[in-house]
Amino acid sequence: MANFAYGYVSPVTRDGVESALSLLTIVFADGRFRTLFCLVFGAALVIQYKAHNKGVDNLFVIKSRLCVLGVFGVLHGYLLWPGDILLNYALSGLLALLWLDAKHRLLSVALLTVLPVILLVILSILVSEPGFDRSSAEYATLLSSLPVSYAELLSENISHFNMMIILIPLATLWNTLGLMLLGMELYERGWFSGKAFVSGKMMWAWWWGSVLASLLIWSNNETILGQMLETLNWLAAIPMALCYLILMQAIHQLWPKLGQVLAIVGRYSLSLYLLQSMVGILVFHFLFPATRVSFTRVEYFGFFLALTLLQVILAILLDRAKKTGPAEYLLKRCVQRLSHM
Structure with a gap:
């Protein structure tokens, strides 16, 4: 949100944390x-x-x-x-x-x-x-x-x-x-x-294929080959997303309270998504514009974690108050209006 046109621009000198976060971002x-x-x-x-x-x-x-x-x-x-x-x-x-x-x-x-x-x-x-x-x-x-x-x-x-x-x-x-x-x-x-949609062995093979493809993209990310491979990351994302689905099912079974939190966040996903944009634009463009120059992956990652925590807390509070999210409420009212036309 700090820079839509070019995305994240790497600093001149990169430490181990910067490189590690770059790798983790591409893989996961x-x-x-x-x-x-x-x-x-x-x-x-x-x-x-x-x-x-x-x-x-x-x-x-x-x-x-x-x-x-x-x-x-x-x-x-x-x-x-x-x-x-x-x-x-x-x-x-x-x-x-x-x-x-x-x-x-x-x-x-x-x-x-x-x-x-x-x-x-x-x-x-x-x-x-x-x-x-x-x-x-x-x-x-x-x-x-x-x-x-x-x-x-x-x-x-x-x-x-x-x-x-x-x-x-x-x-x-x-x-x-x-x-x-x-x-x-x-x-x-x-x-x-x-x-099971496919066997466990096949799922592991797809997962490792996704990881290896991501490693190839990461190792060539500043070359013309890397620009070509970056698009292939769309395909590499599918096995990892399927693994996340399996992980979510496991969380729901093993830690039902955590699964309930994820379900609550899902119910307010539209409001939280729009809130994320508003907070990001407000912080990076108006309150602290200097962060667009100074922030590295570490700071952006910290901001992402803080904003995610804020969104989860807000969703839990809205759920306990039995309130509908503002965007969800507006969506529902608009659909009702269309249904009665």
Whole structure:
């Protein structure tokens, strides 16, 4: 959130902690949670469809919810953070509804997850950008162009989010759709209730493949090869996300109280996601703009942990007070209005 255009720019000298956090981020975080959320989102569509009577009315409610979510995404992308995921989720979810009653989805999953990656690899070859660090002239130019007022931030957001909207139908929409279809298929086959979709040995092989691919990307992250491999990280994220699903099931069984906390956070996920953007923009652009220059991975990681803890505490307090999250409340009211039109 400190810098959308170029992301994190490495310092000139990197210590062991910086390098270790970089490696851990690529192996366990980059694209992993996005993939996990897409899988869960796809499963949730099936659950919503089956929880109520199948039919036109139920589909209308689901479609209405997705349309309102898309509007939230557009407002979020333009007003706060152009890296919004809500619009992409909404559009992909609307397309995923076409597969609700499909018997076989795995071929569609394979095509939709792999083909966009191939396209982006080709684009990365055609349009390669040289890497730079904090001592370069490019970084100095970047610092001089950072917004210092909300008007400047809004202008920058409009430009960046317009580019994101163009990119959605080119690649990210289809990859996200493929992941949602995989989530739907996993739910239908009982993965979310503990049934094995593949053997344990196969799962371990996929996990090690994901780790090795991430290590290859990390070791070449400042080369043209690394830029090409970075897109392949979308595929490497899938086995790790599946492992996270297994881990969440284990947590729910072994530590039910911790599993309950995760469920509570999930109920307020939309409000917490928007809060995360508001806090990030407020801190990095208005309260402490100098952090955009001074923060390293260590400080960003500390900020992430503090913000995550704040979000968990807030979700628990809202749950104990039996309050609906503001974004969830607004989403529900908008869907109700659409249903009565």
